[in-house]
Amino acid sequence: MPNTRRRPWRDLVAARMVGPMNAEVAMIKTAAETALAHAYSQARTRLPGDDVIAAQREAAFALFAREGLPHRRVEEWKYTDLRALMRDAKPLASPPDAAAKARARTAGATLGDVETRRLVFVDGAFVPEISDIGALEPGLAVSSLAAALTDGDPALAAHLGRLAPSSDVAVALNTALMGDGAVIRIGASSTIERPLHLLFVASEKPAASFVRSLVVVERGARAMLIESHEGPPGSDYQVNAVLELFVGDEAHVDHVKMVAEGADALHVSTLAAAIGARARFNAFTYTSGGAVVRNQLFLNFDGEDTVAGIRGATLIKGRQHADTTLVANHIATGCQSREVFKAVLDDEAHGVFQGRIIVRPHAQKTDAKMMTQALLLSERAEADNKPELEIFADDVQCGHGATAGALDEELKFYLMARGIPAAEAEALLIRAFLGEAIEGIEHAGLREALMDAVVAWLGARR
Amino acid sequence: MTQSEKTNEMALLEIKDLHVEIDGKEILKGLDLAVDAGEVHAIMGPNGSGKSTLAYVLAGKADYAVSGGEVLFDGQNIFDLAPDERAAAGLFLAFQYPLEIPGVATMTFLRTALNAQRKRRGEAELSTPEFLKRVREVAGKLGIEPEMLRRAVNVGFSGGEKKRNEILQMALLEPRLAVLDETDSGLDIDALKIVADGVNHLRSPGRAFVVITHYQRLLNYIVPDVVHVLSRGRIVKTGGKELALELEARGYAEYQEEAVA
Numbered sequence: 277m278p279n280t281r282r283r284p285w286r287d288l289v290a291a292r293m294v295g296p297m298n299a300e301v302a303m304i305k306t307a308a309e310t311a312l313a314h315a316y317s318q319a320r321t322r323l324p325g326d327d328v329i330a331a332q333r334e335a336a337f338a339l340f341a342r343e344g345l346p347h348r349r350v351e352e353w354k355y356t357d358l359r360a361l362m363r364d365a366k367p368l369a370s371p372p373d374a375a376a377k378a379r380a381r382t383a384g385a386t387l388g389d390v391e392t393r394r395l396v397f398v399d400g401a402f403v404p405e406i407s408d409i410g411a412l413e414p415g416l417a418v419s420s421l422a423a424a425l426t427d428g429d430p431a432l433a434a435h436l437g438r439l440a441p442s443s444d445v446a447v448a449l450n451t452a453l454m455g456d457g458a459v460i461r462i463g464a465s466s467t468i469e470r471p472l473h474l475l476f477v478a479s480e481k482p483a484a485s486f487v488r489s490l491v492v493v494e495r496g497a498r499a500m501l502i503e504s505h506e507g508p509p510g511s512d513y514q515v516n517a518v519l520e521l522f523v524g525d526e527a528h529v530d531h532v533k534m535v536a537e538g539a540d541a542l543h544v545s546t547l548a549a550a551i552g553a554r555a556r557f558n559a560f561t562y563t564s565g566g567a568v569v570r571n572q573l574f575l576n577f578d579g580e581d582t583v584a585g586i587r588g589a590t591l592i593k594g595r596q597h598a599d600t601t602l603v604a605n606h607i608a609t610g611c612q613s614r615e616v617f618k619a620v621l622d623d624e625a626h627g628v629f630q631g632r633i634i635v636r637p638h639a640q641k642t643d644a645k646m647m648t649q650a651l652l653l654s655e656r657a658e659a660d661n662k663p664e665l666e667i668f669a670d671d672v673q674c675g676h677g678a679t680a681g682a683l684d685e686e687l688k689f690y691l692m693a694r695g696i697p698a699a700e701a702e703a704l705l706i707r708a709f710l711g712e713a714i715e716g717i718e719h720a721g722l723r724e725a726l727m728d729a730v731v732a733w734l735g736a737r738r
Numbered sequence: 739m740t741q742s743e744k745t746n747e748m749a750l751l752e753i754k755d756l757h758v759e760i761d762g763k764e765i766l767k768g769l770d771l772a773v774d775a776g777e778v779h780a781i782m783g784p785n786g787s788g789k790s791t792l793a794y795v796l797a798g799k800a801d802y803a804v805s806g807g808e809v810l811f812d813g814q815n816i817f818d819l820a821p822d823e824r825a826a827a828g829l830f831l832a833f834q835y836p837l838e839i840p841g842v843a844t845m846t847f848l849r850t851a852l853n854a855q856r857k858r859r860g861e862a863e864l865s866t867p868e869f870l871k872r873v874r875e876v877a878g879k880l881g882i883e884p885e886m887l888r889r890a891v892n893v894g895f896s897g898g899e900k901k902r903n904e905i906l907q908m909a910l911l912e913p914r915l916a917v918l919d920e921t922d923s924g925l926d927i928d929a930l931k932i933v934a935d936g937v938n939h940l941r942s943p944g945r946a947f948v949v950i951t952h953y954q955r956l957l958n959y960i961v962p963d964v965v966h967v968l969s970r971g972r973i974v975k976t977g978g979k980e981l982a983l984e985l986e987a988r989g990y991a992e993y994q995e996e997a998v999a
Contacts, residue, residue, distance in 0.1 A: 685800065690837045691847070693797045694907060695825035695855035704850065708841025708890075 309344050311365035315484070316452055319368055323455065324425035332437055336451035339442070346445045355628040355660045356599040358446070361568045362542060366514045368453065369399035369483035376479035377403050383477045383506055386536055388725040392473035392502060399478060400485025400515075401456050415466025415497065421457035421488055432459060435490055439520040439548035441574055446544045450518040454488035457517075460501075464494040464524070471500040471719065476517065478507025478538065484514040495524040495552070500719060501531045505545070506565065507538040517545040525552035525579055530718060531559045534726075537566035539594070546572040553579025553608065560717050561588035561600060561617075562726055564733055569598040577639070580608040587713045588617045589726070591733045592625040599628035604646075606639040615646035615676075618713045620706055621657035622737065632664040635672050642672040650680040651709050653702075653737075703734045750775045750812060750946050751796075751915055757806035758788075758795050758971075765791045767971035768807070773915070773964075776943040780957055780982060781950045783968035784990040789950045790834060792968070793919040797831035798824050811915065825851075826858040828914030832904040832921050839891035844903070847891045848873060848910060855911060876909040880936050898929035905936040916940070917948045922956035934959030954986035969993040 305313070316337050323333065345362060346353035372380075380398045393408045395418065402420035409418055424432045440447045458474050474489060493499050501521070507513055515537065523529045537543045543566040551557045561571050575586065590598045604613050619627035629648045650659030663676035683705055691701035710730055717723040749772040758766035765788045773779050783789050795802050796809065798821035809816045816824055839847065853863040864872070877887060880902050892900050901921055908916050918937070922930055937947065937960050949960055957965075957979065965981040966973045967990070974993050975981065 687837055687839055689797075689799055689821060690833065690839070691851075692821040693825055693831055693833075694847070694851035694911065695822050695858070696851050697822045697854060697858075698820065700850065700854060701822075704842055704846075705839070708839065711841045 306345065306359055306362075308359075308362045308365040312449065313341065315365065315368050319453065323453070324422045326425075326428050328433060329425060329436075333452045336442065336448040339448040340445055340452065343445050352444070352601060352630070355626075355630070356568070356570050356597065358544075358570070361597065362514075366482050366484040366512070368455070369401070369481065369485045371401050372398035372403065372479055376481075377406060379479070380475075380477040381406050384473065384475050384504060386504065386506075386534060386725060386729050387473070387502070387722070388728060390471065390719070390721040390725055392471045394473045394475050395458050396475045396477065397456065397458075397487060399481065399483055400476070400487045402458070413466070413468050413470070415463035416468055417461040417463075419459045421459050421490070422455060424459045429459070431461065431492070432490065435492060435520065435522060436488070437520075439522070439550050439574070439576070440518050440546055441548065444546070444572070446516060446570070446572065447518055447546055447548075450486050450488055450516045450546070453486040453516075454518070455486055457487040457489035458491070459489070460491045462491075462493045462497045462499050465496040466494075467498040468500070471502050471722070473502040473504065474519075476503070476505045476515065478511065478513045478515065478541065480508050480511050482511045482513050484516070487515070487517045489517070489519045491519065492522045493524055493527045493529050496526045497524065498528045499530075501529065502534070502722070503531065504534040504536065505543060506536045507541055509539040511538055512540040512542070512567070513538070514542040515545070517543075519545075519547050521547065521549040523549060523551040523555050523557055526554045527552065528556040529558075531557075532717065532719075532722060533559075533561045533571070535561070535563040535565055535569055535571065535598075537569070539565065539567060541566045542568045544570045544572075546574065548574045550576045550578050551582050551584065553581060555579065555582045557582060557584040558716065558718060559584075559586045560713075562729070563588070563590040563598045563600070564592065564729065566598070567596060569596070571598070571600045573600070573602040574605070575603065576605045576607055577611040577613065578607050581610040582608075582612070584611065584613040585716045586613060586615045587716045589710045589713045589730070590617075590619040590621075590627055591710075591730065592619075592627060593622035593737070595624050597626045597628075599630070601628075601630040602632065604631070604633045604644065606633070606635045606642045606644060609639055610641040611639070612643040613645075614716075615644070615648075616713045616716065617648045618710050619650040619659060620653065620710065621650060621659055622653040624654070624656045624658075626658045626660075628660045629678075630662040630664075631676070632666060633674060633676070635665075635667040635669050635674060637668045640669050640671045642669065642674065644672070644674045646676040648676075648678045649709070651706065652680060652682055699737075703731070706734060707731070748813065749773055751948070752810040753807070754809075755807040756795070756809060757804070758791055759803045759805050760791065760801055764805070765971055766795070769968075769972055771966065771973060773946045773948060775914070775946050777963045778941065778947045778949060778960060780962040780965045781948060781968050781973075782952065782954070782965060782982060782985055784994060785952070787968045788971045789952075789968055790919055793831055793834075793917050793950055796824075796829065796917055797821055822854065823858070825911070825913075826855040830908050830911060830913030830916040832901075832908060832916065832918040834919040834921075834923060836892050836900040836904050838893045838895075840893050842891050844887045844889060844891050845873070848887075848907065851907070852910060872910060876906055879939065880906050880909070881932055882906055897924040898926065901925055901929065901933055902936075905933050909936060909940060912940075914944065915946045915948070917950065919950045920952065921949070922951055922953065930956065931959060954982045957982045967993050
């Protein structure tokens, strides 16, 4: 159904920036905001990149200086008040020592037996000696962002910052402070069989890392990208990661992100993707770790007749907070997108899903359906689901649904009446609930690894 | 042998003066029943007499409050046992309305149930080949296609398929006492025969059945040893299989009046 009353996301942000509201919001800087400003002023002259990059950093930082950390009155951050949740800002991470690198060798266990090409980052810095950078497949080029910035890679300049929304404060902080990350190019028609695994590991030092990655998959290429984030419990480190992903026409790309941060970590990450015509694109976001997690997905369907599956599973407990915020922007005609997000919330955990499907005026024949479901395992758990459709075209099929509820006691009784103990019955039902999202992962090994992770999470419940 | 004489022996199932409430309303009002191993008992009664309540209370459904009486299964008070413990002890309820469980494969469900029961009884879990062999045998007898077993539990099953799936579970789990709650409802005559055959195959000296039904029809195929009339929360008459025919001919009206008196 056409709906033109709403204004697009970016316009809303812009209006807030220049509107009269701005004058009265002269807020006192929080400790975290002050520390971030200090970190930037200390680091700005030694951060990598030429004058053009430096100017981008300045502009991005200026946005942060004006806006401050996002808070509950910023619509997009309503349920994740970073200003309140982020009590301080950690110092920028220093290069990892030998011990931290040695520990990172055993990271990535969640993936089980899945054979990947690992690119390992410790505290946000690329560590080539524990990464698989030898014998690259034809068509695959890999480097670190720090190196690419230092070398003035022209391809980097052409792509960096093109996709991540500059009006988002988390992205702006990343742009201002980005130190390292992965830069990957997959040449036209190349098939990269071995999944590329960007493995971000935090050491025990409570530091902040700002990682920025750029992946360009050219026309007709096939690749799978895994992005995982992990770190030790007991350290309140902070991660701000941005990945800009260009998917060419007729390319087939899978992106799987696993947020398995330590229990006290703050994690904000953004996937910004532009997807070409007749492409296949799948994104999966798995969140089980971290004290405060914000997953942002900004996806632009720029080319016609692309088929996309955007899915996610969140399993959190204790006082964990995990927010997944998605904007699926249908710009070209005839694209199909399926969005399925599931959350299992135990104890006092707080799960947030904000999903917005935008269908631009020219995106006729769009077929987009979004479903978000939260399963509350405790009376004190909280789920906020906000699905939205913004449709400016008249010949489309779009829909969304949202549910939140407890486990079905009738089903549990049926299973128990067959001799299945209560905990096992619950585990079966929870696996079935999440299965609908996880089944969408095309890679069998990875699908199994994630189901194993679910089983392990369930096992730790009792 | 009359009902009162039986209660003096050690019955497999013994229900004494059972009172059950739901939402503060008394549904079972002093129900007595004794079922010996090897027997098939039919419980017949009008709608609202408490038939399904009895079935659910035996299986351990949470919404029912037992306000008096006791139920002994093989001498053990079943109210001390959780539903899964009752199942492992050998109690099985074939549901009147079997539930659909999206996302749980029938095979996973059957195997989890069987092995959970075996584990609780201290028996070894079945290996995959052993399990598959048993499922195929039982499914074949019940006319259950292998394709059905690959689907999620009861999802997309017809009413008849769901009931057959209940009997499949019963045959696989080999309970000592099976309670069939209106298993005949919604079945055509062919499906009814398949279900009845499944039950008759399992009849043995060590196993008992309680067949709950509104109609006499099922009892042409599963011939009971004892027939009870349940009305307004109590067993008001007990007799042989001829009692079912009598009920079919005359209806329940007189028993409803008796219960009031």
